[in-house]
Amino acid sequence: MVKIPEETIEKIRSSVNILDIVGQHVQLKKAGKNFFGLCPFHEERTPSFSVNEEKQIFHCFSCGRGGNVFTFLMELEGLSFTEAVQAVGKAGGMQLPDELVQAQQPSAREQQLRPLFSVHEAATRFYHHILVNTKAGAPAREYLKKRQISAEMIETFQLGFAPSERVLQPFFKEQQTDYQTLRKTGLFIENQAGELTDRFVNRLMFPIRNPQGAPIGFSGRLLQQNEQQPKYLNSPETELFNKRKVIYNLDLAKPAVRKTQRLILFEGFMDVISAYQAEVFNGVASMGTSLTEEQIYEFKKVTSQICVCYDGDQPGQKATNRAIDLLTQQDSFEVNVIQMPNGVDPDEFRRTAGPKRFREVISKAQEPALKFKLNFLKTQFNLNNDVDKLNYVNQVLQQIANTKPGVTQDVYLKELSADVDLPFDSLRKQLGNLPDQSRKNHSSKLHNQHSQQAPQLAERHYSRIENAERHLLMAMFYNSSVWDQVVANPNFNFIHDQYQQLYLFAQEYFRTHARYQSAEFSDFVQEPKLQAVLAELEIDNDEQLDNEEAATDCVKMITESAPLVSKINQLRQEFDSAGQIGDELQQLKLASELIRLHRQLDQLRTSND
Ligand SMILES: [Zn+2]
Structure with a gap:
């Protein structure tokens, strides 16, 4: 990995706002101090992904991922740290130092897909060239002219033409493109002897691009009607092209x-x-x-x-x-x-x-x-027929029932009443009688007033000791007198590994940094797991951190519990080993000892109240 100077990283990181970068992938809405959206790392229905603009960090309450803008891109696009810095630098309009420009470390998956991407790139350019510059492309140009598609659009969408002479296969053969790669592109049909011929013939070619703008497949439209062939022919499923996922443009x-x-x-x-x-x-x-x-x-x-x-x-x-x-x-x-x-x-x-x-x-x-929907339903029934009319009324009422009760419902009920010539009041009564099943959802599903969902946070609950550790760590980072007070005691340790590690990193960090900045510290830590812990701490922490007395209490609680906690952990391990060799007597002994220690720990906590 290239060593990038810390000042460069810092400069690049602060050249962008994490909201802008994340906002390109997640739709964010402000709620309280943070912005919330659907986590891009997994499917979810209620937003648990949060971004804190002030601290320039993100954290997902559901999957626990978290970090700064670099971490986000690394996770989302599988980039290395260097690549993430490059990407952010580009987004921030920064001139990247040479060593960064040269450092490209594609992932294994990327390396594997790269040839497929380049074949699609080349095929796009080739078909486009045929459409724009050759005699063979004339009929397709004529067609586009008739449809009033401008030259600019042909350029923007890289439209192309696959002529009736099969030219793509010879083109790649001449370029000595790898046979296996060509097979995998889906651009060719393979006969029993394994020979490849062009799949797209005499078709106007629409390159299909992925969300990053790279062509991953084609859709070809027949120029002349032909009963034996589909009007549109798409690339088959390939490693790049998944029809269920693709959205054109x-x-x-x-x-x-x-x-x-x-x-x-x-x-x-x-x-x-x-x-x-x-x-x-x-x-x-x-x-x-x-x-x-x-x-x-x-x-x-x-x-x-x-x-x-x-x-x-x-x-x-x-x-x-x-x-x-x-x-x-x-x-x-x-x-x-x-x-x-x-x-x-x-x-x-x-x-x-x-x-x-x-x-x-x-x-x-x-x-x-x-x-x-209501107009559409009307076309599906013959309102002069009583049975049809009844079915129609029922279906419309079901739809209306899905909207919020109130004026909107009344408006639609009035329309219905006029359409079917039934009294408004009886329709409304019928609406009220609909089984709860269809009325349980009063949110305005079909109607204009989209109700914003409040973020639901699956917040984790920590033991009192762990909460003390978390509070103390944040207080130390943001308040130098708390920091000084704690480091003055060389014997102080956090009980949980992750906090102790962050504490040790922070000691290093403060040697070279006068002021704590979470996004910067996140880069300093580098370890993804710790970055996620840190991001959660930061997002979680809205409390007053300038209370030194509270910090002192935390220190006291942690120090007093530490020996007990480590003793408990040790006994747990012994308990497990005893279980593995089937020593039930030993297990029983350890169990009662564990119960005793837990009681002591509880007493310690209450005496701290
Ligand atoms: Zn998540």
Whole structure:
């Protein structure tokens, strides 16, 4: 590992705000002193991931991970410390010292995937070149012109063309690309003899990028209708390409989603590109199938507001209805629907009405998901038929029951009353009679008022002794007179290993640092486990730390308990060993001794009160 001077690290770390870096991956909301969001390291429904801006550290109350901005990137993206410093330096617009620029230490996994990434890079450029510069690309250029896709968009989205002559395989053969690598890309079909030929033929090529912007697969659209072949052909599943996870254009959309606080979900790639051309930058699309849990989870990381903007035709309406059901299953999103006027596709509307009008519709013509849902239900039933009508009323009431009781419910009930020609009061009564099952969730699932979830913290509970240790350690770090008081006693030790280790590191640290800064100390400690302990201590600690008397009490309690605690630990080990050799008599003896010691410890604690 390269040794980076501490001043450089410090400079780079303070060139950014941890909120900005974390905010690129986690949607954060302020609650009290800290910011909270869904932990990016595991799936969860209620936020337990917290960031403290003042201290520039993060901590997850659920998985216990914690540290500073470097630790965050190391954990999240599997970077080495050096790489994390580089990444943060770049984000902070810092000029990196040469030794840092040269130091690249890819992980084993990265090394393994790197050739796959470069084949996709090369294939993207190759297809793009064919589209833009060659005669073979003419029909595809013509098609894009008809769809009014600008040269700038062709560039931005690196659109390409796979001609009918199979040219990709010869291209890589000439470059002497490794056969096994090519096999794994999914860009080729393999015959029984193991020979590879191009998978994509005579198709307009949409490179699919991962959230970091690297191409990981393709979707190819047929230029001419052909009964024997699908209109869109996707890369098969590969080590890079997981269709359930992929979201088209998430990488480019992310900054705009954060800025506008909402994400627009389109049905197809063309809609996304078309919208982008009209300067609607926050659009994404799923991979042609219905939304997956994995994709919804990705959405949750970036936004809490989603607008579904699918096609206006029958299948589009059905797909919208399904998307709403999936998105509202979890209480994480405010979901709205945008419908283009006259039931046309978003792309078509942009072309016919122009970008300005398109932007207007996108920004103003949204309706709550519930409203869409009720209109959609109406089209599914024949209201002139009594049985149908009854079913319709029941389904609508179920939907209304899912919203908060009050004005909103009344508005929808009134509409329903007019639609089915039944008295408002009897409908309301029926709503009240719905079984509790459907009414248990009063949060505004489908309606506009998204209720923010309060962070639920699974806080750990510590014994009184451990709490004393934790309090003392923080008091020592933040209050130099407490520090002086404790270090004056050379025999003082913390009982628990992790605190003792932090204490020892701190002694080193204060030799060269006049003032304690948690993010800086975290780098000094380096050990991930201790960094996590430290982050938890910091986030946890809101107490008054300038009370020297309280510190003295802590010291007293720790010192008095220490011999007992270590004796107990020793006896526990002996107890376990006795169990292993089946010496029950010895175990019995040790057990009663342990009980006696625990009693003593309890007495010690109460006498301290
Ligand atoms: Zn976590």
